[in-house]
Amino acid sequence: MTSPSTNGTAIEGIIDVFSSYVFSSMPTHLIYIPEMRLVDRNEVFNIYKPAVEAITADDLKKFSGSWSREESLHKVVRDKVKFATLSHRWLHAGEPTFQDMSKNLPGYHKLTKFCEKAREYDCELAWSDTCCINKGSSAELDEAIQAMFKWYRTAAICIVYLACSSSVWDFAQEPWFTRGWTLPELLAPEKMKFYGRNWEPLSDDPDDKHPKVLAAPPDDEKSLLITSSQSNILTAITRLTEIELHDLTGFSPGIFRVHQRLRWASRRTTTRIEDMAYSLIGIFDVSMPIVYGDGQRSWFRLMEIILQQCKSWDIFAWAGERSPYSRAIPRSPKGYDAFDVHSFIELSKTLDMGKMERRAEETPPGLRGDHAFAMTRHGLQMKIPLIYVVF
Known part of the structure; x- marks a missing residue:
């Protein structure tokens, strides 16, 4: 944990930004990975408040650049309080529910691999729609459906588990690409990592939405060729779904290009x-x-x-x-x-x-x-x- 700012108090305005982030941009419930239990927003706020108060002016400088001070505050808070989301197809049986997690019943081991991968991305918080939404509460379910796209976009990483795939050549038979809810889960996240059968990574890149092979200048024609497993993932998804590269890597929601999206x-x-x-x-x-x-x-x-x-x-x-x-x-x-x-x-x-x-x-x-x-x-x-x- 970093030391407090020089005057012994939190940086001006950072607690307000932190509060807004937790209560307006984060899911209602998350898995707190160190203890493998569900926590609500109030608990998240209390767990991470000391760390946020300890953010220094030097920490803030790392996120200054061309952004405004408010934008820098948002970025430093998001970096300090990260959460990962899981995108996967519903399993036929044995997946823990909200009630299972709330009562610490056996079954959360199904999420162990997901949480392990989340920690590799420096996330101590994780979210999965199968066990982090109290579907017994109509208010919570309504909020989750309305805000789910935003939650996937806010997440530090979206971890995708393709249980039926060992490589991109299996994508045509992968059920994940046939489900309605996985469409926004594909488009919303800023960063994604794809894992195949037995949680084997499908590429060597930490972010499959922005692979290194595609980081070459636009005028470099070689960057458009399929030269690695990383670029294969995006190319395979485009061929299968008709979703172009620019939408896969930087989708903008809204009512335009309606026919294409439908x-x-x-x-x-x-x-x-x-x-x-x-x-x-x-x-x-x-x-x-x-x-x-x-x-x-x-x-x-x-x-x-x-x-x-x-x-x-x-x-x-x-x-x-x-x-x-x-x-x-x-x-x-x-x-x-x-x-x-x-x-x-x-x-x-x-x-x-x-x-x-x-x-x-x-x-x-x-x-x-x-x-x-x-x-x-x-x-x-x-x-x-x-x-x-x-x-």
Whole structure:
């Protein structure tokens, strides 16, 4: 532990930053690895407060750079109070629950390897959705679903366990790539480490999202070649999921490139119908009520929110069954897998209504409409282009 600042008191403002970080950016419950028990935010605050108070001005200088003082305070606190997240597919049986961990019942040994790997990244705190969420509390479950994307992004490292893989060549058969909740768990973290069967690392790099082989200057064509197991991981994921490298390494949530993001989700499944919508909350950076038992309506509610803010026509490029609540949207994201987005992009360039409105004199004869649409209580309201085709 570092010594206190020279005046014997904590650096001005650092406790406020620490408090905000713990109570606003960290999960409700975490595993305290030294004692292998669950702790809540209050306990985290009390455990780490002495260490935060001992942060010196010299410690702060290490995080100064081009950042503001407040940003530096946030970075030094995050460095002092790290936590790791675990991303994995649910096991069929034997995984500890929140109640198991709370009562110190046998079973937490299933998390031993995860916690060992977390400590290798200097983390004494860890979080797993299987045992760190009190699903008996609707308030805690709601908060976890709404904030989960942020928690994965805030974590010092996301540790991914691919139980069915020994190398990237096994990714096509790996269930982890077929689940709904693992999509935000892939996109949200700033740093990730992939482990395969028996917890063997799938690369030699400490951060598989930013492997050394990809750290070469952009104009170095050799950096784009598959020259190591590190780059193979990102390349294999891109080929399997259609998620481009820039999204894998620096994803920005929000309501843009909507069709592409819905297409990512279209090939995934969830155990609960409602989770297909709830797993996308963080990706689109929206908020919506969590109502299990809502069934297909949960997907409709998510699409209503997206349609209110999305102004891109390609959201209607889908095929298949319609939603029972609106003919304008598909029954599930699977509708977006049935339509080739690349062909629609070419079509949308041809029908770029925004440009046509600005250059009315160049509008092709017989083409009418605009790119504005809205969901109303009567359904979808929109103007559509009419194209006269002569056979």
